[in-house]
Amino acid sequence: MSGYPGYDPKSGFEKWLDARLPIVRLGYDTFIFPTPRNLNYWWTFGGILAVLLMSQIISGIILAMHYVPHVSMAYDSVQHINRDVNFGWLLQPLHANGASMMFLAVYIHMFRGIYYGSYKSPREVLWIVGVVIYLLMMATGFMGYVLPWGQMSFWGATVITNLFSAIPLVGDAITGWLWGGFSVDNPTLNRFFSLHFVLPFAILGMVILHVWALHVPGNNNPTGVSVKNVDKDTLPFHPYYTVKDGFAIIVFLMVLSAFVFFAPDALNHPDNYIRANPVVTPAHIVPEWYYLPFYAMLRAVPDKLGGVIVMFGAIGLLFALPWLDTSKVRSMRYRRLAKLFFMIFVLACLGLGWAGAKAPTDLVFAAGTDTATGDPSGFNFLWMARILTLYYYAFFLVILPLLGLIEKPEARPDSIEKSVLESNAGEA
Amino acid sequence: MRLFTLTATLIAAAGLCLGTGPATASEGGELKASHFSFEGVYGTYDKAAAQRGFQVYQEACSFCHSMSLVAIRNLGDPGAPFYDEEHPNPNESPVIKAIAAMFTVTDGPDIEGDMFERPARPSDYFPAPFANDQAARASNGGALPPDFSMLVRARAHGPQYIYSLLTSYADEAPEGVEIRDGMNYNPAFKGGMIGMPPPLFEEQVEYSDGTHASVEQMAHDVVTFMAWAADPKMEVRKRMGWMVMIYLLIFALLMYGSYKAVWRDVEH
Numbered sequence: 001m002s003g004y005p006g007y008d009p010k011s012g013f014e015k016w017l018d019a020r021l022p023i024v025r026l027g028y029d030t031f032i033f034p035t036p037r038n039l040n041y042w043w044t045f046g047g048i049l050a051v052l053l054m055s056q057i058i059s060g061i062i063l064a065m066h067y068v069p070h071v072s073m074a075y076d077s078v079q080h081i082n083r084d085v086n087f088g089w090l091l092q093p094l095h096a097n098g099a100s101m102m103f104l105a106v107y108i109h110m111f112r113g114i115y116y117g118s119y120k121s122p123r124e125v126l127w128i129v130g131v132v133i134y135l136l137m138m139a140t141g142f143m144g145y146v147l148p149w150g151q152m153s154f155w156g157a158t159v160i161t162n163l164f165s166a167i168p169l170v171g172d173a174i175t176g177w178l179w180g181g182f183s184v185d186n187p188t189l190n191r192f193f194s195l196h197f198v199l200p201f202a203i204l205g206m207v208i209l210h211v212w213a214l215h216v217p218g219n220n221n222p223t224g225v226s227v228k229n230v231d232k233d234t235l236p237f238h239p240y241y242t243v244k245d246g247f248a249i250i251v252f253l254m255v256l257s258a259f260v261f262f263a264p265d266a267l268n269h270p271d272n273y274i275r276a277n278p279v280v281t282p283a284h285i286v287p288e289w290y291y292l293p294f295y296a297m298l299r300a301v302p303d304k305l306g307g308v309i310v311m312f313g314a315i316g317l318l319f320a321l322p323w324l325d326t327s328k329v330r331s332m333r334y335r336r337l338a339k340l341f342f343m344i345f346v347l348a349c350l351g352l353g354w355a356g357a358k359a360p361t362d363l364v365f366a367a368g369t370d371t372a373t374g375d376p377s378g379f380n381f382l383w384m385a386r387i388l389t390l391y392y393y394a395f396f397l398v399i400l401p402l403l404g405l406i407e408k409p410e411a412r413p414d415s416i417e418k419s420v421l422e423s424n425a426g427e428a
Numbered sequence: 429m430r431l432f433t434l435t436a437t438l439i440a441a442a443g444l445c446l447g448t449g450p451a452t453a454s455e456g457g458e459l460k461a462s463h464f465s466f467e468g469v470y471g472t473y474d475k476a477a478a479q480r481g482f483q484v485y486q487e488a489c490s491f492c493h494s495m496s497l498v499a500i501r502n503l504g505d506p507g508a509p510f511y512d513e514e515h516p517n518p519n520e521s522p523v524i525k526a527i528a529a530m531f532t533v534t535d536g537p538d539i540e541g542d543m544f545e546r547p548a549r550p551s552d553y554f555p556a557p558f559a560n561d562q563a564a565r566a567s568n569g570g571a572l573p574p575d576f577s578m579l580v581r582a583r584a585h586g587p588q589y590i591y592s593l594l595t596s597y598a599d600e601a602p603e604g605v606e607i608r609d610g611m612n613y614n615p616a617f618k619g620g621m622i623g624m625p626p627p628l629f630e631e632q633v634e635y636s637d638g639t640h641a642s643v644e645q646m647a648h649d650v651v652t653f654m655a656w657a658a659d660p661k662m663e664v665r666k667r668m669g670w671m672v673m674i675y676l677l678i679f680a681l682l683m684y685g686s687y688k689a690v691w692r693d694v695e696h
Contacts, residue, residue, distance in 0.1 A: 083661070235694065239690050240690060246683050247683035250676055250680040258673070271582070273582035
């Protein structure tokens with residue numbers, strides 16, 4: 001998207017450099033970029049995620065200077081970081097809670113993309129690169145959780161790596177290859193540390209592609225209407241959105257700080273402060289909260305391979321989303337039915353997270369007692385997870401494809417500028 | 429209005445993370461309501477209670493329970509039970525030196541290749557009561573007394589749980605609960621049957637500050653001490669936390685003002 005005057009080198013040195021390495025021009029074109037003037041606060045999470053990624057990389061590099069990836073020393077080295085390393089007590093909880101907050105932000109970012117149809121033409125590749133980033137985040141977060149070598153680290157790693165053994169024919173070979181042995185052990189910890197260190201840089205590379213793919217078509221916006229007149233519909237990203245994103249970033253950092261300083265254990269499982277012990281299995285093996293919806297899907301299917309397929313398929317669907325949604329209207333603001341099903345979809349994802357945190361046999365609500373045992377019976381979390389998994393799949397495979405064909409969207413504004421002026425006139 | 433919706437969503441989402449987190453881990457027995465000085469965002473360790481708790485640990489717990497991640501010098505760090513403002517370096521604190529002198533540690537090998545015993549220094553870690561886990565089990569009817577270093581944070585609702593565990597022993601199990609030989613009835617423990625015999629009894633220790641050493645008092649004090657051992661930087665962390673929050677709040681207000689100023693003439 002063009003329309004603004006480009007970079008104009010003034011001094012001789014700037015002209016000389018621009019002819020050889022136009023790096024200043026790159027920065028200029030990135031920040032003085034035409035951005036729709038009607039972006040709301042849901043659009044600030046991209047910037048928030050960029051800041052969190054840098055925070056994770058910097059704190060992670062320093063933590064790696066003190067961490068020891070060995071089964072007999074990993075737990076103690078994390079304790080050493082918290083007890084003896086200068087400001088280690090700050091860095092370690094910052095890194096652990098920063099990961100949680102990154103997932104919180106990325107989920108909001110993704111829901112925003114779905115609601116406003118940000119994956120639709122011409123932004124399909126932008127969306128797909130985003131889903132790849134999300135997958136890399138999942139892998140990185142999982143391996144990072146293994147590193148402190150507590151009970152949940154060890155048993156989480158055991159459960160997740162065992163999933164691959166469900167693959168027919170090559171499953172056991174893949175699992176053994178992941179482990180580097182016959183169970184989760186020192187070679188596993190070593191390679192997880194190595195991968196946990198390098199994957200964030202792969203994420204950073206994908207983020208650069210993500211921003212590049214964003215800058216070809218430009219931002220979507222809450223109306224979903226494309227930019228028609230650059231002068232009337234857009235504002236330069238700097239200073240308008242640097243200052244707005246900046247405000248949102250600081251507010252989000254306050255949420256992160258509240259966890260880091262006042263509740264560093266709130267998102268952690270107490271069992272992970274017990275040293276990893278291969279002969280003692282915890283009562284409940286629970287993943288980090290951001291994997292819980294997928295954990296619920298995994299357990300919703302009685303067959304192991306089936307569960308693995310359903311779990312990975314749930315992410316696989318996201319890749320196909322741009323072609324599953326048949327509606328030409330991007331923003332659900334003008335699609336009443338889609339909006340309703342989207343709200344149910346958000347609730348279904350939250351409900352799956354809830355089900356993932358509970359034992360499948362726990363009851364959502366009791367209704368009567370079991371005649372044989374006398375225990376209370378009723379609607380349990382297993383069935384809740386099954387129903388919600390079904391809805392998750394139906395949302396992508398049935399609802400979005402059909403709605404585009406049968407739903408009659410409401411009238412959309414002619415342009416971004418008109419929508420802004422009309423809504424302001426309405427409020428006044 | 430839109431900002432309000434977003435803020436409400438963020439708070440709800442953060443609350444949801446909390447709700448699905450540690451709450452799921454409470455699968456133990458019955459917890460007694462108890463309150464400690466270190467709870468809440470302003471909470472600090474009650475130094476007198478933590479010092480008494482250290483005495484309880486020494487005289488009642490340390491014969492079975494190790495505390496391998498805590499060094500003697502840590503007792504004199506800022507925020508620790510025996511911090512002395514006149515001696516910010518705990519290695520020079522007379523109190524810490526006196527505590528270190530109570531212990532003997534194995535060092536070596538010496539020039540002859542032999543291990544030898546010497547008085548502990550502040551830099552030494554608390555000596556473990558048993559040479560290894562097998563020795564600990566052999567002396568405790570097969571049960572392994574857990575290490576104290578992280579115990580409060582390694583249990584759901586740790587302070588309440590350990591306080592309840594220490595104060596809930598009963599001589600007789602209720603009807604229908606069978607207690608095996610060598611085991612003890614304790615409704616705070618999962619399943620009600622625990623290997624550890626009642627560790628505290630009335631006036632087991634003599635507090636130098638005159639506090640009456642009831643079982644509840646000793647349990648409260650030792651939990652305060654264990655909470656410090658598991659999170660020794662808590663006071664430093666909370667203090668910095670307030671400065672960070674105030675800094676970010678001012679920063680946020682400035683950013684919001686800048687946002688309003690920059691967008692002043694733009695309808696959006």
